[in-house]
Amino acid sequence: MGRPVLAFIFLSAAQALNLVQEYAATVKEAQAEAPHSDFMSLDHLMAQNMIVAELGPSDFRFMRQDTHTQSFVQVVYVGVMVICCVAVASLYLNRGVVTVISVIGYLFCLSSMSVLIRNIYVNYNFGYPQFVTSCHGLTTTIVAYALLAHKEATTGQKITVPTMATLMKGLTPVAAAFALSLGAGNLALLYSNAHFYEMLSATSLLATAAMGVLMGRSVSPKLYPPLMLITTAVMVVCFGELTCTLVGVVFTVASIIFRALKAQVSSILMCKGEGGMTQTFEPLELTLWTAIQTFIMMLVWSLVAEGLAPWKAFFNWGVIWSVGLSCVAAAMLNISALFVMKELGPVGQQIIGNLKGILACVGAVACFGEAISAQQIVGYGLVLVGAYWYNKTDTQVLEEEKAEKTKLQNQEAEKA
Numbered sequence: 001m002g003r004p005v006l007a008f009i010f011l012s013a014a015q016a017l018n019l020v021q022e023y024a025a026t027v028k029e030a031q032a033e034a035p036h037s038d039f040m041s042l043d044h045l046m047a048q049n050m051i052v053a054e055l056g057p058s059d060f061r062f063m064r065q066d067t068h069t070q071s072f073v074q075v076v077y078v079g080v081m082v083i084c085c086v087a088v089a090s091l092y093l094n095r096g097v098v099t100v101i102s103v104i105g106y107l108f109c110l111s112s113m114s115v116l117i118r119n120i121y122v123n124y125n126f127g128y129p130q131f132v133t134s135c136h137g138l139t140t141t142i143v144a145y146a147l148l149a150h151k152e153a154t155t156g157q158k159i160t161v162p163t164m165a166t167l168m169k170g171l172t173p174v175a176a177a178f179a180l181s182l183g184a185g186n187l188a189l190l191y192s193n194a195h196f197y198e199m200l201s202a203t204s205l206l207a208t209a210a211m212g213v214l215m216g217r218s219v220s221p222k223l224y225p226p227l228m229l230i231t232t233a234v235m236v237v238c239f240g241e242l243t244c245t246l247v248g249v250v251f252t253v254a255s256i257i258f259r260a261l262k263a264q265v266s267s268i269l270m271c272k273g274e275g276g277m278t279q280t281f282e283p284l285e286l287t288l289w290t291a292i293q294t295f296i297m298m299l300v301w302s303l304v305a306e307g308l309a310p311w312k313a314f315f316n317w318g319v320i321w322s323v324g325l326s327c328v329a330a331a332m333l334n335i336s337a338l339f340v341m342k343e344l345g346p347v348g349q350q351i352i353g354n355l356k357g358i359l360a361c362v363g364a365v366a367c368f369g370e371a372i373s374a375q376q377i378v379g380y381g382l383v384l385v386g387a388y389w390y391n392k393t394d395t396q397v398l399e400e401e402k403a404e405k406t407k408l409q410n411q412e413a414e415k416a
Contacts, residue, residue: 088355091388094395095343102339103352109333111359116326124319128310130302133182135323136330137295143331144288151284162289166279170269174262175293179301181258184251192248200252202234204259205354208347211260212267217274219347220397223390227347230386234354237379263346266290270342283338291334348394351387358384 089103120126148159162171188197205227209219272280281289302310313319341349358380 088358091384091391092344094391098339099343102336102343105332105336106340106349106352107356107359109329109336110353110356112329113326113333116322116329120319120322120326124316124322126310126313126319126323128302128306128313130298130305131310131314132323132326134295134298134302135327136334137291137298139327140291140331140334141288141295144284144291144335147335148284148288159288160279160281160285162279162281166269166277170265170277170279171289171293174265174269174290175297177258177262177265178290178294179297181255181262184255184258188248188251188255190248191245191251196248197252198238199235200249201256202231202238204256205231205347205350207256208260208263208350211257211264212346215264215268217264217268220393222393222397223347226386226390226393229389230351230354230383233379233382233386235379236382237357237376239375260346263341263350266338267341267346270338283342284335287335287338344391345394348390351390354383355387 086104088107089100092099092103117132120132126132151157152159185197209223209227213219266286268274268277269279269281269286270283314323337349340352344352
């Protein structure tokens with residue numbers, strides 16, 4: 001029963017993407033004639049060509065610059081993003097230098113991806129999301145392997161090679177969940193509007209925590225209040241006119257579940273003795289093996305859904321340059337994401353992902369003169385409060401668990 005459902009989602013998503021690509025050109029032409037009209041329709045379409053699960057329609061809104069000032073704006077935008085990333089990462093100073101650096105890298109790459117993806121789709125009209133995602137997987141594989149090979153040459157630490165059991169129980173489900181989350185997300189945006197999709201997707205934090213409980217991982221009750229606050233805050237930011245269908249609801253929920261599954265299984269693969277896994281991987285190792293499988297899956301998907309069209313359109317210097325930049329950012333994003341997950345856990349990593357909206361708003365004000373609504377100020381303000389609250393509470397819970405474990409070890413030592 002489960003396999004036909006997954007196959008239906010996967011194949012339907014491919015068809016949905018084809019419909020989106022056909023319609024995107026029409027929308028783009030209409031907006032070229034009326035450059036000051038509402039950009040939400042194109043943003044909605046770009047999100048339907050989803051290649052980064054953490055990005056939604058709102059991440060593509062603040063991208064309207066005058067071509068005469070484009071270079072200057074890009075420089076200012078990058079500067080603002082760096083400053084904001086450092087400011088947000090300071091919330092996690094109590095976690096150590098590695099965590100702060102990982103958070104900065106993750107936030108900056110995630111915030112940059114919307115710009116880079118829009119550059120590919122709009123400026124170069126290269127509307128082949130599966131092909132682009134396969135390129136991201138290949139680049140991530142090469143970068144991760146190069147770093148691991150260097151580490152092995154300098155330290156002698158061998159790269160952990162997954163067994164067949166680990167492939168079947170861990171790595172393949174992660175890659176499959178990634179592909180299915182993209183497919184379900186694409187379909188959800190086809191059958192509902194952006195406000196509904198993003199409001200319902202705000203529950204992904206609670207879904208990830210619940211998925212962890214179902215998989216035998218404990219979640220302290222103390223963490224639920226800050227999670228509820230962040231979820232409510234994201235809903236406040238995304239609130240607007242809601243349009244959806246039952247099919248849209250089903251695919252949105254499916255996308256949330258697949259993302260939660262991917263996050264929890266990835267985390268388990270980096271935690272020794274959890275989830276019945278016999279092997280444990282470092283973040284770079286897990287990046288390598290999941291990227292290989294993602295590359296293979298997305299390349300096959302591209303050949304089925306897009307055919308040879310992307311290969312014919314790819315060999316253009318502008319397309320090569322734009323896709324190449326996105327590949328570099330994607331490799332950095334994929335690597336930093338797992339380091340963040342290793343340090344903060346799957347729920348903590350998704351909280352960091354929700355903070356990217358704050359960076360987008362600040363960058364839009366600094367570079368494009370956008371007006372920030374009271375709704376956004378309140379919503380993102382609550383997201384910041386919730387992120388700080390969750391991090392502080394999570395740190396206290398970990399310290400309490402460590403102290404309890406030490407106490408039990410001391411008692412056992414005294415008895416012996």
